[in-house]
Amino acid sequence: MYFMVRPSKTFLFNYLEKKLKRVNAAIGLDAASANFKNRAMFxxxxxxxxxxxxxxLKNGLQKYNDQNTFGILADLAKLEQLPQNSVDLIVSTNTLYALPPDKRLAAIDNLCRLAAPQAQFLCDLPLDKEFERIKKMLHTNFKQVKIIYYKNIFSQIYEKIFERNGFLGSHPVAGTRPFRFLAWLISLTEYLTCKLSFLNKHVLFVAKTKKDHPDKNQFNLSNIRKINPKIFDLT
Ligand SMILES: C[S@@+](CC[C@H](N)C(=O)[O-])C[C@H]1O[C@@H](n2cnc3c(N)ncnc32)[C@H](O)[C@@H]1O
Incomplete structure (x- = not known):
C-alpha cells in the first residue's frame, strides 16, 4: 500500500500495485524506471x-541484486534495437508527460511496437492537447484501451495548498505521516470520479492485446552491447 505525499499519485500507485499483482507473465519492462522505484510492483x-x-540503473541494481532484474540504458524515443512483439508487460510512470510532444509520441510508438500479442501496456499522462492523438495511437495498436481519469478536483486542491513551484516532494508538513494518511483518504475519492474526464487532470491508459495478431518474439538481447553483466546499452 502506498501513502504518498500527493493523493493523485497515491491513487495511481495503489491502482497499479493492485493491477500488476495479477500479471505474472515472462517479461516486464519499466520504461523510465529511475532507480527501479516500481520494481516491487512487477x-x-x-x-x-x-x-x-x-x-x-546502477542504483536500482544495487537495491535489487537478483538474477531476474536487469537494466537497459536507452532513450525511450530510440528503442529500434529491441525486438518487436516481445514484452508482456510495459509500465511507464511519471515520465512521458515531461517529454516534448514529438519525443513522447515516438516513445509511445516504440513501446507499442515492443508489446507482445497478449501484452498489457500501462502509462500515465496529463489530459492535455496530445491526449487524443495518444488515445488514437493506442486504439490503433490494441484491442482494448481502458482510460482511468484521475487527479480529481479534491486532489488538485489539496496538492495546490502544499505545492511550491509545482513541487511537493519534500514539504515538511505534507510529508508527515498524518498528512500522508490524509492524502490516502483523499485518494479514495479518485475511485468515485475516475470515469469523469471533466473532473480530472490526468489519465492512466491500460491497453491490452495487440490488434494485428503478431507472433510473439523472444526478448532476446544477446546482440546488444553490455556495460556490465546486468546492464544493456542501447546508446
Ligand atoms: C520522474 S522519474 C520517474 C521514475 C519512476 N518511473 C517513477 O514513477 O517514479 C523520470 C525518469 O525518466 C528518465 N528519463 C527521462 N527522459 C527519458 C528518456 N527519453 N528515455 C529514458 N528515460 C528517460 C529519467 O532519467 C528519470 O529516471
Whole structure:
C-alpha cells in the first residue's frame, strides 16, 4: 500500500500495485524506471528497468541484486534495437508527460511496437492537447484501451495548498505521516470520479492485446552491447 505525499499519485500507485499483482507473465519492462522505484510492483518473471541515466540503473541494481532484474540504458524515443512483439508487460510512470510532444509520441510508438500479442501496456499522462492523438495511437495498436481519469478536483486542491513551484516532494508538513494518511483518504475519492474526464487532470491508459495478431518474439538481447553483466546499452 502506498501513502504518498500527493493523493493523485497515491491513487495511481495503489491502482497499479493492485493491477500488476495479477500479471505474472515472462517479461516486464519499466520504461523510465529511475532507480527501479516500481520494481516491487512487477510480478513478471523478469524485470527490465529502462532509463537514460546510468547512475539510476546502477542504483536500482544495487537495491535489487537478483538474477531476474536487469537494466537497459536507452532513450525511450530510440528503442529500434529491441525486438518487436516481445514484452508482456510495459509500465511507464511519471515520465512521458515531461517529454516534448514529438519525443513522447515516438516513445509511445516504440513501446507499442515492443508489446507482445497478449501484452498489457500501462502509462500515465496529463489530459492535455496530445491526449487524443495518444488515445488514437493506442486504439490503433490494441484491442482494448481502458482510460482511468484521475487527479480529481479534491486532489488538485489539496496538492495546490502544499505545492511550491509545482513541487511537493519534500514539504515538511505534507510529508508527515498524518498528512500522508490524509492524502490516502483523499485518494479514495479518485475511485468515485475516475470515469469523469471533466473532473480530472490526468489519465492512466491500460491497453491490452495487440490488434494485428503478431507472433510473439523472444526478448532476446544477446546482440546488444553490455556495460556490465546486468546492464544493456542501447546508446
Ligand atoms: C520522474 S522519474 C520517474 C521514475 C519512476 N518511473 C517513477 O514513477 O517514479 C523520470 C525518469 O525518466 C528518465 N528519463 C527521462 N527522459 C527519458 C528518456 N527519453 N528515455 C529514458 N528515460 C528517460 C529519467 O532519467 C528519470 O529516471
Amino acid at each position: 510480478k513478471t518473471q523478469k524485470y527490465y528497468g529502462l532509463d537514460i541515466n546510468l547512475e539510476h
